[in-house]
Amino acid sequence: MATDQAITIEGVSKRFRLYHERPSSLKERILRFRRPRAEEFWALRDVGLEVPHGKTWGLVGPNGSGKTTLLKLIGGILRPTEGRLTTQGRIAALLELGAGFHPELTGRENVYLNASILGLSKKETDRYFDDIVGFAEIEDFIDNQVKYYSSGMFVRLGFAVAVHVDPEILLIDEVLAVGDEGFQKKCLDRVGEMQKDGRTIVFVTHAMAFVQQICDSATLLDSGRMRASGDTEQVIREFRAVMARRRTGLTDEAATREVEIAHVDLLDGKGRPNSMVAPGQSLSVQIELHANRPVEDPVVVVGIHNARDEWVFTSDTERLEVKLGRLEGKLRVTFDLKAIPLLEGQYFLTIGVRDRANEVVYDWHNRQYPFDVIRNVKGGLVIPVDVRTERL
Amino acid sequence: MSASETVVRTNEPPKLRMIKRFRELWRDREILANLARKELRVKYKSTALGVAWSMLNPLLYLVVFYVVFTLFLPNAIPDFPIYLLSGLLPWTLFSTGLSGSTTSILSGGNLVTKISFPRELLPLATIRAQLVNFGFQFLVLIGFLLVFGHPLIHRGVILLPLALGVLLLFIIALGFATATWNVRYRDTGHIVELVLLMWFWSTPIVYPAKTVLERLGSLGETLYLLNPLTNIVLAFQRGIYGATSEKGLDLLPAPGLRWYGLRLLAVGAASLVILAMTWRLFYRRSGDFAEEL
Numbered sequence: 080m081a082t083d084q085a086i087t088i089e090g091v092s093k094r095f096r097l098y099h100e101r102p103s104s105l106k107e108r109i110l111r112f113r114r115p116r117a118e119e120f121w122a123l124r125d126v127g128l129e130v131p132h133g134k135t136w137g138l139v140g141p142n143g144s145g146k147t148t149l150l151k152l153i154g155g156i157l158r159p160t161e162g163r164l165t166t167q168g169r170i171a172a173l174l175e176l177g178a179g180f181h182p183e184l185t186g187r188e189n190v191y192l193n194a195s196i197l198g199l200s201k202k203e204t205d206r207y208f209d210d211i212v213g214f215a216e217i218e219d220f221i222d223n224q225v226k227y228y229s230s231g232m233f234v235r236l237g238f239a240v241a242v243h244v245d246p247e248i249l250l251i252d253e254v255l256a257v258g259d260e261g262f263q264k265k266c267l268d269r270v271g272e273m274q275k276d277g278r279t280i281v282f283v284t285h286a287m288a289f290v291q292q293i294c295d296s297a298t299l300l301d302s303g304r305m306r307a308s309g310d311t312e313q314v315i316r317e318f319r320a321v322m323a324r325r326r327t328g329l330t331d332e333a334a335t336r337e338v339e340i341a342h343v344d345l346l347d348g349k350g351r352p353n354s355m356v357a358p359g360q361s362l363s364v365q366i367e368l369h370a371n372r373p374v375e376d377p378v379v380v381v382g383i384h385n386a387r388d389e390w391v392f393t394s395d396t397e398r399l400e401v402k403l404g405r406l407e408g409k410l411r412v413t414f415d416l417k418a419i420p421l422l423e424g425q426y427f428l429t430i431g432v433r434d435r436a437n438e439v440v441y442d443w444h445n446r447q448y449p450f451d452v453i454r455n456v457k458g459g460l461v462i463p464v465d466v467r468t469e470r471l
Numbered sequence: 472m473s474a475s476e477t478v479v480r481t482n483e484p485p486k487l488r489m490i491k492r493f494r495e496l497w498r499d500r501e502i503l504a505n506l507a508r509k510e511l512r513v514k515y516k517s518t519a520l521g522v523a524w525s526m527l528n529p530l531l532y533l534v535v536f537y538v539v540f541t542l543f544l545p546n547a548i549p550d551f552p553i554y555l556l557s558g559l560l561p562w563t564l565f566s567t568g569l570s571g572s573t574t575s576i577l578s579g580g581n582l583v584t585k586i587s588f589p590r591e592l593l594p595l596a597t598i599r600a601q602l603v604n605f606g607f608q609f610l611v612l613i614g615f616l617l618v619f620g621h622p623l624i625h626r627g628v629i630l631l632p633l634a635l636g637v638l639l640l641f642i643i644a645l646g647f648a649t650a651t652w653n654v655r656y657r658d659t660g661h662i663v664e665l666v667l668l669m670w671f672w673s674t675p676i677v678y679p680a681k682t683v684l685e686r687l688g689s690l691g692e693t694l695y696l697l698n699p700l701t702n703i704v705l706a707f708q709r710g711i712y713g714a715t716s717e718k719g720l721d722l723l724p725a726p727g728l729r730w731y732g733l734r735l736l737a738v739g740a741a742s743l744v745i746l747a748m749t750w751r752l753f754y755r756r757s758g759d760f761a762e763e764l
Contacts, residue, residue, distance in 0.1 A: 095762065151761070155480060155587035158758040164480045170587070178585035183513045195505045196588050224516075 084167070085248055085279035086130040086153055091162035093123040093148050093303075122148040123303045125162070132167075133277040135270075137290040137297035137311065139318050145303040146283045150174065150250050153281060168247030168279070171197050175252070177237030182226035186217060189225055190240055197244040207243045214265070215239035235262055242269050248279045267293065287315050319388040320445070337374055338406060338432045338441035342367040343448055345428070354450040356419055362450070364414040366430055373407040374434065377441060381414050382429040383421070384446050391421065397435065421452045484755040489747065492754065496589055506579075506596035511603060525604040526611050529559055536677050548679060548722060550619055550715050556612045557711035558676035558704045561638055564605040565700060566667045568639075571597035572646025573653050573663045580764045590757040591750075594646045598639065612711070621715050630710035630731055637739040638703045644746035647753040654756070654763050674700045675708075679722035696724075699741065702734040 097118045123145045130136045138146045151157040152164055154172035179196055180189045190211055194204040212221050215235040217228075225233065241249075251270075270293060273280065282294060290297050290311050297314040299307040299321065307317040346363040347353035356362045364381055380395040396403060396412070403410065427446035433439060496503070515521045536555055540546050548554050572594035576583060579593045616623055653659035673695075675683065680701065684692050695701065705723065709731045713720050720726055 152480070155478065156584065156761045158482065158484070158762075159480060160482055162481070165477060166480075167477045169476075172585070172587065174585045179582045181509060181513060183516045184509065188509070188512065192505045192509050195502045196582065196586055201501055 083131055084129045084165075085132045085134075086128070086167075086281070087163075087165040088126055088128040088149075088153070089163045089165075091123060091126045091149075091152060091159045091164060092121060093145070093152060093157065094160040095120045095122055121303050123152070123159075123300075126300075126303075126305055128298060128305070128308065130279060130281060132279055133274075134295045135274055135280040135282060135293055137294035137314070138281060138283045138300065139285070139287070139290060139297055139314060140300035140306075141322060143302075144300040146300055147174065147252055148303075149300065150252050150281065150283055153248075154250050166248060169198055170248045170250065171241055171244045171246035172250040173238070173241045173252060174250070175237075176234045176241070177225075180225050180233065180237065183224060185224055186212075186221040186228070186236055190221075190236070193237070193240045194244060197241060198246065199244050211236075211239045211243050214243070214269075216262075231259065231262075238266055242266075242273070245273075246278070248281070249273060250281050252283045253285065287318065290315060316388075322390065334440045334443045336442060337372045337439075338368055338370045338377055340366060340430050340432060340442045340444050341369045341409070343428070343430055343444070345448065345450055354448075355453050356450065357453055358421060358423065359418050362416045362419055364416065364428065364430070364448075366412045366414075368406065368410045368412065368432060370406045370408060370410070373405060374441065375405055376435050377403055377406050377432050378435055378437075379403070379412050379414075380429075380431040380433065382431075384427045384429065385421075386425045386427075391426070419452060423452045425449060425451050484758055487751045487754040489750065492589075492591075492750075496591055496595070499589055499592060502588060503592050503596050503599060506592060507599035507603070510597060510600040514600075522607055525607045529556060529563060529608050529611060532559055540677065546678070549718050550621075550712070552615050553612070553619060553621065553715055554679070554708065554712045554719070554722070555677060556608075556615060557708045558674070560605060560608050560612060561634070561704055561707045562671065562674065562676050562700070563608065564601055565638060565642055565703075566671070567604070568598040568601045568642040569646055569649065570660070570663055570667065571601060572642070573649040573660050575646075576650050576654050576760055577657075577764065584761045584764055590760055591647070591753065594650045595643065598642055598646060602639070616711075619715070625714040627710045627713050627728060630706045630728060630735070633732065633735050633739075634703055634706035634710065637735050637742060640739060640742040640746065641699055641703070644742045644749055647746070648749035651749075651753045651756050654760055670698075670700060673698055674704050676704060680705060680724050681722050684724060696734075699738045702731075702738050706731040706735050 097120050126145075126149060128136075138149060140146050148157065150172065151174065152159055153166060154170055154174070155166075156172065156174075177189075177193075179193050181192070184192065190208065191201065191204055194207075194211075195201065199207070212218055215232070215238070217232050217236060220228065220232065225236075228236070267289075270280065274293070282289070284290060294311050296309055297311045298305055298309075299314045299317050301321050306321060307314045342365075344352055344365040345354045346365060347356060348361045350363070366379060368377075368379070378395050378397045380393065382393040383391050385391050394414070403412070426449065428448035428450065429444065429446050430448070431443040432441040434441070511522070515524065518524060520527070533552055533555055537551060540548070541551060575593040575597045576590065582588070583590065583593075613623065649659055649663055680695075683695060687695055709723055709728065713723055724730070
């Protein structure tokens with residue numbers, strides 16, 4: 080049964096049960112009789128994906144979005160609650176480097192044990208042994224117990240074993256985030272070699288640079304659902320949008336338009352419309368709100384992204400302890416950003432209006448207002464700092 | 472290993488096909504050996520005596536029971552050390568193998584949640600490690616046989632491989648079930664320990680079966696002999712101790728080998744039936760072990 084897909088995922092969902100007080104003894108089970116109160120939690124919802132042979136696929140998403148769960152499902156460690164997964168070829172899952180290393184055993188003993196569990200025969204391990212030790216750069220310590228290893232050595236040995244297993248499908252869970260830069264490069268080189276050899280790689284990462292560099296395609300997961308899939312550039316863009324929304328707690332999708340952001344002006348320190356400001360100078364954001372329906376006590380949110388789409392600043396009237404009261408008709412809200420602590424570059428303003436309970440979004444303008452921070456004539460960045468002196 | 476095997480996973484737990492699964496496990500026998508070796512290495516690492524500890528254990532038992540049963544409660548068992556060891560060693564294999572299997576999934580937790588491999592290998596590896604210990608302890612027994620000047624090779628010895636095989640089958644059959652239950656209900660381990668304690672005294676290890684059988688009615692006798700461990704231990708005793716002397720042979724329920732062989736076959740068949748059920752249970756649940764740990 081040959082298909083051209085290394086991994087086929089069809090309508091896969093995964094539900095976990097979270098027991099508040101898990102009765103894991105018979106006595107409790109008998110005394111309570113009924114099943115314990117369990118909260119259901121869908122870690123993955125209706126995920127569909129096809130990874131062709133020889134491709135490198137990135138899995139991105141915020142923490143808790145289900146990336147590792149998906150990897151464990153592909154690796155056969157967990158069972159799907161719904162749907163179907165088909166994999167073709169020997170799989171090695173790198174969920175944690177050195178998983179299964181026993182601290183009391185020596186490096187050598189652990190290499191043989193780990194390699195065999197990952198699928199290498201003793202003969203093959205004999206053949207690769209020197210390579211593995213060389214790759215991990217721990218020649219002098221290979222006969223020491225692993226409990227005496229530094230975390231770096233531990234991780235290097237774990238990675239060295241896993242890549243020498245040479246699986247047809249390699250699952251990597253954020254493991255490249257560890258280790259020093261030199262070793263990271265070595266790992267990436269090795270991943271590159273495996274790509275050339277036509278291995279299929281599924282790669283969980285937070286580092287968009289890795290996605291750009293080494294992935295052919297990618298999938299964005301958010302709260303267990305697929306938000307974007309395919310082209311890496313598009314996935315990266317969506318990822319950043321999701322991260323930005325997470326940080327404000329706002330989403331534009333759900334905007335009710337009960338209050339609309341009618342107009343936004345950027346003013347410099349002298350009150351003139353200006354979208355260029357020097358570091359340390361002030362910037363005013365003037366927002367005109369139109370209420371289509373009276374609402375109680377809305378909250379206005381201001382956020383700033385830099386050109387790399389990183390969220391650098393956010394504030395809102397709730398945090399600033401400003402009550403807008405009942406809003407009818409029009410209202411102007413002005414945020415004075417005194418002494419902007421930003422380096423030169425392009426930035427984007429996000430403006431949003433929500434209710435106080437943070438349940439309803441009235442309106443949301445995502446990164447619609449660009450402005451530039453330009454080089455100060457005097458140079459340097461002045462951050463307002465209070466200085467106190469005490470005589471001792 | 473085939474170049475590209477297709478694996479399909481759904482919510483439906485896979486059906487166990489024992490022959491096919493056995494082949495898969497056989498293919499992974501190197502993992503089994505490595506896991507068993509790990510268990511032994513870890514156990515004896517940084518100990519001065521190393522594997523000698525596994526031999527000291529039955530010797531200590533021997534001293535205790537010797538003092539109790541020849542000084543405090545004198546009995547008429549000739550060559551008591553040989554009698555005791557020929558029953559104690561299979562018992563020790565049984566009890567350590569079963570309690571080891573019970574906790575094997577939990578103690579292998581960091582493997583189970585991170586790596587996909589046949590979960591059966593964990594209880595099997597523990598049992599295999601205990602089998603190695605059994606081998607070392609058997610050397611102690613051989614030492615005693617030599618000291619007492621008894622023959623090592625005689626007709627009764629043919630019972631031993633069969634008895635050992637049936638014993639292993641029985642341990643695996645029970646171990647798959649207790650290992651599975653212990654993942655969900657952690658007190659399975661404690662229950663197993665208690666049951667083992669009662670089981671030890673219901674098996675003729677420190678006392679001869681014949682004295683018990685003489686005091687029980689025919690119903691009691693039947694019940695007593697229903698204990699699979701009794702039949703296995705008796706076969707070991709017949710195979711080792713039975714050749715020491717006429718008086719020794721007299722302490723066993725029957726002189727002929729046939730009596731023991733047939734009982735072993737019956738226990739073996741029963742173990743296979745139990746294994747078919749418990750393996751199915753284990754296999755169905757093993758897909759969720761990683762989640763439940």
